[in-house]
Amino acid sequence: MSTDALFHINITNAAYIFAAILFIVGLKQLGSPATARRGNRMSSLAMLVAVLATVVGNEIMSWEWILGGIIVGSAIGVYSARKVEMTSMPQLVAIFNGFGGAASAVIAAGELIRLINEGAVIAEDVSITIMASVIVGGVTLTGSFIAYGKLQGLVPTRPLLMPIRNVINVALLIGMIASTVWLVIDPSITAFLIAGGIALALGILVVIPIGGADMPVVIALLNSYSGIAGAATGFVLGNNMLIIAGSLVGASGLILTRIMTKAMNRSLMNVMLGGFGVEDGASASGDEETRPVTSIQPEDAATMLAYAQSVIFVPGYGLAVAQAQHQVRELADLLKQKGISVRYAIHPVAGRMPGHMNVLLAEANVPYDELKDLDEINGEFQRTDVAVVIGANDVTNPSARTDTSSPIYGMPILNVDQAQSVIMMKRGMSAGFAGVQNELFFLDKTQMLFGDAKDSVEKITKEVKDL
């Protein structure tokens, strides 16, 4: 190898180390909202360094196609990043995950074709990693698109269960292993295409039985897969930059997956097997609820809030559906002007993806230091005069602490029932997703405020102003 080529390789690798450090420091800066924006910029700088190092350090033979890819990809990226509504963020992340997985699979295909064309002997480790790359990439691609479809309402959100799906899944797994062995023994495009096809089918079959409410877990898991697919591609190409960045993403997705399953009181296995809520929903609708609840009007709620010293809002996804974030923030501002302490208690599953509710509230100009997570806020409820629950249900059900027979027993909940009084905003008396009745409704301290959340909050705000 000429000294010039060697020099280029060293420069490239030095730049890769620099980029890796930037990625890690960038992620570390995400540890606080105050530094997070700088951290994100650092990560994007790292990406630029890695790309430039690759272009400088390697002989790029033709630019036309590459430039075409860069222009089209950037245009789509800019457009979707600008246009997306904050409520649709889970869909965007899902579809981006899919593209990442697809890229890994396509790269593996390109590399295999190049190796076969060269007539080189393909070592076992290369063929195995090529297969790993296309399989993880393929599953990520179709799995993400199904997840997107479920979130967007294009694919039925109820769990779709096929009677012999386990047989099919096992057959696909066997086919995958067989085609991998085939490719290792005799590197051929056919074996690759079979494995790729199986991976695409598997992605669909694995996600389709999972219920819509479990999508946060699925997106987090697919996020992790897109990173692992990248790392696998790094093994194919013998490129440490891909391995490092891919692993960081893989770890991030796995951590978020674990946080979400814990918050939902489920195991990952239980989510993946799907079908949750099917049997439970049927049995719960059987017994009619006859116990009385106390119901109030917006005027009464306004009086309660105006004479309180401390208020905690408990938003659920129902709040985002009603688009009532801005109205809630207005009410909160008004209460703060009266010297009332206002905070927000955010359960990990309050939105449609990890941290979603925080983004929705930040968009409505709620300061982030008022957003409290489960551990921070749970000790505070007993010192709080009024807790206002808007569009949340299961995550406030005290049965999770006390009733061992309840399906949500053991689930971490917000201790809303410990507040001095509770205002529960809800459309009707329906049960939550888990299909169990919320014991909170029947406590003496709980006042039900029925109606559209946005409408009710607006009325309360008006009443508080007039007081």
Add this chain to the structure above:
Amino acid sequence: MFDAEALIIALTVFVLAIFIGYEVITKVPPTLHTPLMSGSNAISGIVIVGALLVAGQADGLVGQILGAIAVGLAMINVVGGFMVTDRMLKMFRRSGQK
């Protein structure tokens, strides 16, 4: 040829990176979990490096087209991911901060 040494080095890098990722990311507060996901999504766009290598070294048209597709897909992740993350993080404000 099967290169055991290179594979071991790659595995070492992989395992260490996972540990670093775990340590760093467990410290990200729940408030920032959505930007974390979209940001790490952008980082998984690092496959652009692999896409450039494949596209740049392809000698046939098929290889070039596959490379270009991979570059395009990765670029959506990179540009879209970093931009949407920035858009979200811009909205996070402290009390009293305008």
